Amino acid sequence: METLAESEPGAIVKRKLVSSTWLRLAVVFCLILPCSELRLGLAAGFKPSEALGTFSDLPERLSWEKDAPQVRTIRITSTSDGTQQQALFYDPGSKTKRPLLVALHSWSDDYTQKASIPYALWSVQNRWVFIHPDFRGVNNKPQATASKHAIQDIIDALRYAQNNANVDESRIYLIGFSGGAMSALVMAGKYPELWTAVSAWVPVYDLNDWFRYNQEFQPTRHYVSHITASCGGVPSPGSKAAKDCARRSPSAYLKEARGKGVRIQIAVGVNDDYVPPSHSLRAFNDLAAAKDVFSKQDMLFIDKQGRLPSRLLDSRTAEADSRHEWPKIFERTSQNATLVLFEGKHDIFYDVGLDWLSQQVGPTIHPGH
Numbered sequence: 001m002e003t004l005a006e007s008e009p010g011a012i013v014k015r016k017l018v019s020s021t022w023l024r025l026a027v028v029f030c031l032i033l034p035c036s037e038l039r040l041g042l043a044a045g046f047k048p049s050e051a052l053g054t055f056s057d058l059p060e061r062l063s064w065e066k067d068a069p070q071v072r073t074i075r076i077t078s079t080s081d082g083t084q085q086q087a088l089f090y091d092p093g094s095k096t097k098r099p100l101l102v103a104l105h106s107w108s109d110d111y112t113q114k115a116s117i118p119y120a121l122w123s124v125q126n127r128w129v130f131i132h133p134d135f136r137g138v139n140n141k142p143q144a145t146a147s148k149h150a151i152q153d154i155i156d157a158l159r160y161a162q163n164n165a166n167v168d169e170s171r172i173y174l175i176g177f178s179g180g181a182m183s184a185l186v187m188a189g190k191y192p193e194l195w196t197a198v199s200a201w202v203p204v205y206d207l208n209d210w211f212r213y214n215q216e217f218q219p220t221r222h223y224v225s226h227i228t229a230s231c232g233g234v235p236s237p238g239s240k241a242a243k244d245c246a247r248r249s250p251s252a253y254l255k256e257a258r259g260k261g262v263r264i265q266i267a268v269g270v271n272d273d274y275v276p277p278s279h280s281l282r283a284f285n286d287l288a289a290a291k292d293v294f295s296k297q298d299m300l301f302i303d304k305q306g307r308l309p310s311r312l313l314d315s316r317t318a319e320a321d322s323r324h325e326w327p328k329i330f331e332r333t334s335q336n337a338t339l340v341l342f343e344g345k346h347d348i349f350y351d352v353g354l355d356w357l358s359q360q361v362g363p364t365i366h367p368g369h
Contacts, residue, residue: 064088064112068120071130076160080152086134087111087157089164090120092127097168099358100129100161102154107179107204108222110137118350119175126358129165133157138226139179145207145230146186146248154187158194170362175199177348178275182207182250185264185283189253192260197360199265199353202272202346205254205279207245208235213276254286257336263360264337265353269344270329271306278303280339287337308341324352 064071071090078085088111092098103119105111111134123130135153136144144150161167174195176184181203188198204210207227211234214223228234231248233241246252257264264287268280278299285293301309308330327343338356342349 062114062117064114064117064120068117068124070124071120071132074160076133076153076156078149078153079156080149085136085153085156087160088120088130088132089161090123090130091161091165092124092129094127094166097166098127098129099171099173100131100158100165100167101354101357102158102161102172102174103130103132104135104154104174104176104180104183105132106177107139107182107226110134115177119354122350122354129161129167131157131161135183140222140226140229142230142232145226146183147230150183151186151190154183155191155194170196171360172196173199173357173360175201175353175357176203177201178346179204185250185254185266186248188257188262188264189250189255189286192257192262195262196362197263197265197357199267199357200280200283201267201348201353202269202275203250203266203280203283204275205249205283206251207231207249208242210275210279211235211245218273250283251286254283258287259335261362262336265340265356266337267340267342267349267353269347270302270308270341271344272346274346276303277341284332284334284337284339288332288334288339292332292334302341323355324349326352328352 105113135150139145181200231241231244235242235245281294330341
């Protein structure tokens with residue numbers, strides 16, 4: 001186990017008591033490309049800090065090293081190939097059992113990703129155990145992109161946290177954004193017994209479909225070349241590369257989580273032009289009862305129009321959220337899955353996802369470790 005050096009990541013902001021109402025922070029940061037959008041809010045019970053600004057200020061005002069010194073870098077020996085894999089880890093040192101948050105970095109980054117700092121801030125503030133694995137870094141190579149090695153890295157990180165902290169086995173949570181949400185849904189489908197709850201924000205559901213979307217509509221973005229490099233070539237229909245992309249996609253596994261103990265939250269902005277909203281709707285359909293699935297017509301309408309069709313407007317359940325102020329416009333729960341649509345683009349509302357996770361408590365099954 002490696003302790004944190006001065007040059008390594010790690011960190012929480014010094015907190016300051018402000019007014020009786022919690023400070024709402026709206027943040028915009030280029031998580032994937034400069035025009036991608038991200039939001040940060042503060043949930044009830046999460047103490048605000050004047051040190052946090054907008055996401056456009058992150059390079060100057062927020063860093064692992066300065067703002068989360070309790071978090072340290074560790075190395076974990078992969079049980080898949082024996083390599084040393086890095087992760088960020090925080091143990092509150094509690095004598096009582098604490099929730100565990102496994103947080104996954106997004107497509108174009110690694111375990112040092114600044115956009116994951118809010119996960120650590122929440123964990124330190126609420127005394128949750130926290131681990132942020134690298135799982136082979138950027139999804140631009142075969143070893144990454146939900147490969148067998150990357151998936152095992154996430155399991156190894158989970159086991160490390162369970163073996164090195166006092167974890168409440170009924171409160172084991174997984175969260176991810178974009179590419180991290182894709183891997184989170186793969187984990188939910190392949191290993192539903194490991195998690196109490198999973199929160200997936202704007203996930204990629206099907207790599208083959210996402211490749212075609214980027215090839216047609218966003219060819220200058222790096223995802224076309226990343227997918228090609230990850231899957232061993234252009235995933236044309238019937239090709240070996242297409243089969244490999246399918247094996248790396250939530251679409252191959254997610255139905256196995258239907259009706260299981262794990263609860264799954266899927267959230268997407270109706271104007272997302274990085275990953276079309278239909279990816280989230282299709283993921284929800286894999287988990288939902290037949291009466292609650294979305295039609296192809298509805299999904300196509302939302303993708304093209306960036307708004308809800310009138311039929312869904314009539315049936316939406318987006319009443320005022322008493323816990324958060326955010327632009328939720330539709331919510332549906334079926335079986336063990338909750339889908340949320342919000343007004344926005346390729347975003348994550350940290351407070352909403354983390355607060356939702358905090359309300360999910362076992363029982364769930366966790367095999368021996």
